[in-house]
Amino acid sequence: MSHQPELVIANATIVNSHGRQAAHIVVQEGRIAALIDVDQPVPAAGRTIDAAGKLVIPGGVDGHCHVAQVTGRFRTLDDFRTTSTAALWGGTTTIIDFGIPRDAQETPLAAALHKKELATESRCDVALHGAVVAWDETIPWQLEQLAAEGVRSVKMYTTNRGTTMADGDTILKVMRELVRLDGLAYIHAEHDPIIADCTEQHAQDGRIGIEHLHRTRPELAEEISVKETLAMAEYTGAPVYFVHQSTPGAVDLVSEARSRGLETFSETCPHYVTLDDTVYASAFPEWFACCPPMRSPETVAALKERLASGAIHTMSSDHSCYDLSQKRERTDDVRAMPHGLPGVETRMPVTFTAMTSAGASVEQFVEAFAAGPARINAVPGKGRIAEGFDADLVVFDPAEERTVDGAALHMGTDFSPFDGQALTGWPAVVVSNGRVVLDADGFHDPGPAGRFINRNGFREHQSLSAGAAHAAAAL
Secondary structure, three states: OOOOOOEEEEEEEEEEOOEEEEEEEEEEOOEEEEEEEOOOOOOOOOEEEEOOOOEEEEOEEEOOEEOOOEEOOEEOOOOHHHHHHHHHHOOEEEEEEEOOOOOOOOOHHHHHHHHHHHHHHOOOEEEEEEEOOOOOOOHHHHHHHHHHOOOOEEEEEOOOOOOOEOOHHHHHHHHHHHHHHOOEEEEEOOOHHHHHHHHHHHHHOOOOOHHHHHHHOOHHHHHHHHHHHHHHHHHHOOOEEEOOOOOHHHHHHHHHHHHOOOOEEEEEOHHHHOOOHHHHHOOOHHHHOOOOOOOOHHHHHHHHHHHHHOOOOEEOOOEEOOOHHHHOOOOOOOOOOOOOEOOOOOHHHHHHHHHHHOOOOHHHHHHHHHHHHHHHOOOOOOOOOOOOOEOOEEEEOOOOEEEOOHHHOOOOOOOOOOOOOEEEOOOOEEEEOOEEEEEOOEEOOOOOOOOEOOOOOHHHHHHHHHHHHHHHHHO
C-alpha cells in the first residue's frame, strides 16, 4: 500500500457464509483494501481494533424495513435518522425500505422518489423496493423509471383490500414487466377472501379484539396465497420473494418450487421463530399485533427447523415503528389497529440466538443475516468480507449474553416484543463504510452519511455472485 490505511481490524476470525479465515482486515476509503494473513504483522493504521477472541462478520442487510410508513390514518413514528441509527446499534449497515403509495393519488414512482428524498438523512446505506397497488397503462413506464433509479424489486400485497392490495391481474402483469426489466417480485402472501370472511365471522361473534388476532388470519390463508402466487411466477417466469413467511407449509411450497427450477425465495422474521400465539393471552397482547400473526408453538418449532436447515433464505425485521399509544387506540378491533413490530435493532441477537440454538452454524447465520439478503436483493458490495467489498463489519463475542430492555433501545418507540429475553450475538464494534460507528465508548453518529444504493438486475447479480463464489472456492 502506498499510504497508511485508515483502519485495521487485527487478529480477526472472519466468518463469511462460505467459511472462515483468520486475518487482519485493512480498511481504506470505505472499502476492504486487503485481508492479510493473521501470521503476518499487523500493519500500521490510523486506528487499530484488536478482534482477538471475537468473530467478525459482514454488516447486516435488512431486506424488509418500513420507515416513515403511512398506512391509512396511522404513520410510523420513525424517520430515516432514527431507524438507521437503530440499525447500526444492531449490527445492520444496510436497510431496504419500501416506496408504497400512501393513497390512490400517489403513483409508485412518486412514492419511491419521496422515500429516496427522505433517505438522505440516513446514517447507514439504504436501498428501496417499489410497490404497485393497481395496474394502469403507465405502470410499465414507471417500472422502467424505477429500474433506472436503482429500484429493482416491486412489492405487492395479496390482501388488505381497499388499501395496499393488488389484484391477481395486477400481480401477473407486473411480474411480466419484472421479467423484462430483470427485477424481483416481492409478495406479501395472505389469501384475502379467506381472511376477510374469517375476520367477519369473528366480528359477528364478538371475537375481534387483539386477543383473537391469530384466529382471524389462519395458516391456510398464507399457504393458499403462496401456492397461487407460485403458479403466476411459473407462468410468467418471474423470480419471486415471499416476505415474512410464518408457516412451514408456506416454506415447503417454495422449496418444492425451487426443486422444479423456479427462482423463489423465503423470508421470515425473528418474531416468527421465537414467539408463539400464546402471547395473545398475555398481559400485553397489543405488543404482538402483526400480520401474519404469531402461530402455534408447534408451527414455530417447525419453522425454526426450516430456518436452521437453510430452507429459509433470509431473516428480515419487517420493522414498523408504532408505539403503544397507537397500538392501544383500538385493541378492541384488530381491523382498526396498526399492525407491525419494531425490530431493526434486535434482528441480529434474536436471529443469532434462534439459529444457533437450533443447531445452525455461524456461517448459516451470516447467510440469513447478511449474505443472502445482499445477494438475492442484488445489492452490490454487501454481505461479504472480501477485498473490494464495502467495509461494513461487525465484531462480536458469540458467548456474550444480554437481556433485551425495550426502554433502552433506539428505535423511537416505547416497547420491544422481545423485552426481557436473554440473547447472544450482540455487536461490540460496528463499522459502516469504513467508519467506526459503535464501539466500547458508545455510538458515534456519522451524520447523514448513508448512501443510496442502486441495485443490480436480479439475474445479472445472481450470475455475478455465482462467479465470485466459484472463485472463492478455488482459493
